Amino acid sequence: MNAAGPDSSDPSPPSAAELPPPLPMAAGSSFADEKAAAERLIAGRALIEAELAKVIVGQHAVVEQILISLLAGGHCLITGAPGLAKTLLVKSIAQVFHLNFRRIQFTPDLMPADVTGTEILQDSGGERKMIFVRGPVFAHMLLADEINRTPPKTQAALLEAMQEHQVTAAGVRHALEEPFFVLATQNPIEMEGTYPLPEAQLDRFMFNVIMDYLPEDDEVRVVAQTTRGRGESIRPLFDGADVLRFHQLVRSVPIAEEMVRYAVRLAAASRPRQTGTPDFINTWVNWGAGTRAAQFLVLGAKARALLHGRAFVSCEDLQALAPPTLRHRILLNYRAEADGVRVEDVIKRLLTTVKAPV
Secondary structure, three states, X not given: OEXXXXXXXXXXXXXXXXXXXXXXXXXXXXXXXXXXXXXXXXXXXXXXXHHHOOOEOOOHHHHHHHHHHXXXXXXXXEEOOOOOOHHHHHHHHHHHOOOOEEEEEOOOOOOHHHHHEEEEEEEEOOEEEEEEEEOOOOOOEEEEEOHHHOOHHHHHHHXXXXXXXXXXXXXXXXXXXXXXXXXXXXXXXXXXXXXXXOHHHHOOEEEEEEOOOOOHHHHHHHHHHHOOOOOOOOOOOOOHHHHHHHHHXXXXXXXXXXXXXXXXXXXXXOOOOOOOOOHHHHHHEEEOOOHHHHHHHHHHHHHXXXXXXXXOOOHHHHHHHXXXXXXXXXXXXXXXXXXXXXXXXXXXXXXXXXXXXX
């Protein structure tokens, strides 16, 4: 939650003596390079949390899940009511990692070209030609604010960018600069003026992170800090090159086959009308998670293991990330609604039903 809310410009990263120096990690990087990158990340976790604490009170699980998606190279959907500092949190993370940040306010009249860019006719030396004017999607970190307040046609403008990291205009492909992340915020779908995201769009998000109201003590701190002097500025600790190194590092984390099989079984067990599907899934679920859910669950577990200072994935990593990975990929039916069953209840039951590796 907002605690200071600085609106600082994008400062250059200082020389952080607390962090081990960065090392290049090319395609054939050595064990020493990977170890140095891991030490840099582990040492930086406490510093990242300290920087974010200057403007964000509480929300520790939310912060960790967004950091995991960033380190794994996935996009993140943040769901919560207005006024919970979703936008401030995303902007603050972009500042910590010194990433080029752009924000789009999604509204009912927003057009796809307002997101991706458009071609315009321009005079050049007496000659007229079409040139492509880049939209705000050309950034390292794009905040799609209140993404479910715009119609599906405009929501879909992000699909190619999220999946292929490129934009196609008039048959010409324009590559996005790496790293590229979409962090989208949405209001609860029960609120008026919202358009539910299509399943294909939801599946592109690695996590659906729920941002809820703060406990009373934390809310008191927020109100006290935001009603006095201007807060501290956030200090950049990493840059885009570091993030790309972390992506390679996460993928190099070893994982046992039984853990991968557990992730696959969790996703498969959520699909109704399949062999071996639990009865409660057939009763309450219309549509379950696909293969991408298992992929993201494994990648997220690898990133979480690194953040916690481990070089291996445990069952706890997979179970901790099952809710944000599955909650937007399981579609409940009318009977679940009539029985008062929520998607969180289904995921909890899945975790107790699917046998975990010993």
